[in-house]
Amino acid sequence: MKLYTLNVARLQYLETGQFIIRFLTDFESLNLDAATDPEFKSLYDSLKTQSPIYDLALMQIRAKAETELLIAQDDIRDKKLGTLRRAIGVYRYSDEPAEQAAYNLLKILLTVYKNIETANFEAESLGLANLVAEFRNATYLPAVQTLGLTTHVNNLETANNNFKTTFNTRSTTTINTAVYDTKLLRKNILATYKDLAEYVFVMAKRKNTAFFVDTFTVVNNGRKYFADILARRLGNGGDVPPTV
Known part of the structure; x- marks a missing residue:
């Protein structure tokens, strides 16, 4: 058992938002209870809170x-x-x-x-x-x-x-007048995800409970999907830095 290798820093800004949403959606589709583990729930709730704010920041960029x-x-x-x-x-x-x-x-x-x-x-x-x-x-x-x-x-x-x-x-979505620091938001949401993924990995190995094993599968499935995207990009011309 190991965490699928993925350099999240190479994800583009839009892909970062999609990557987080993919995890949240896949986790919810299994009807797992985040409250099963308090530490996991704290990280999970933080991701859920950050995700829509990050999406607003992306919409602001698109509107600009x-x-x-x-x-x-x-x-x-x-x-x-x-x-x-x-x-x-x-x-x-x-x-x-x-x-x-x-x-x-x-x-x-x-x-x-x-x-x-x-x-x-x-x-x-x-x-x-x-x-x-x-x-x-x-x-x-x-x-x-x-x-x-x-x-x-x-x-x-x-x-x-x-x-x-x-x-x-053009986008008809009403965007909050607040000015978002997209770079900082991206850094924070990926840091939270990193903590969550590593925590799930450790707990899946140590406790081997159905909750953590299933959650770990969700984590790895998403990581593999986006790792394949990065691999195809590398094959088509090199390592592209994060862009909107």
Whole structure:
């Protein structure tokens, strides 16, 4: 009997949360009573308390990443609109009557959507969608085609749709406004797990009771599962440090 080898320090941040949840879930599935042993119960209860807090910290990280992605995508669509405006502006002094007429018509349309980039995210999304639709209706499409702006209009639509997809599918989970020290939380929860795993291992050897033997099996099953994940990662390019 031995504890399955697992370098928990190599688990990524998300995997760490999954690893702890795996143990808690598997233990509960056996209907074992944690109160069978007071020391075990203390460690077990500590893990149960830390796990949801650690998950909140991970959600906070994900929400931050989503926010950064939204800001980046908003910047992209703003630049696509700016490019379209400049492309139209090129024809301001055109000597071709058709181009001059197209420029004047589209310039009036753009005036309606002046400063749309400064609107809130949802208002800008709707405004840009409406602008693209206007460019394609019977009134403005001939002018767009005359000035060769179809690609710019399509690019603006794509950038706006990309933003809307991210915005609409972002995490809707309400996150506590507290700022979590994820690194410290990870360190603490793994330290508690280490104490619990080693305690179960020792007690399973010394007492050999059904409770500790079954719990030890749960511990080892989880450790093997995640050790295999790490092994596959090593086989695909090396030892990857913990990341979110």
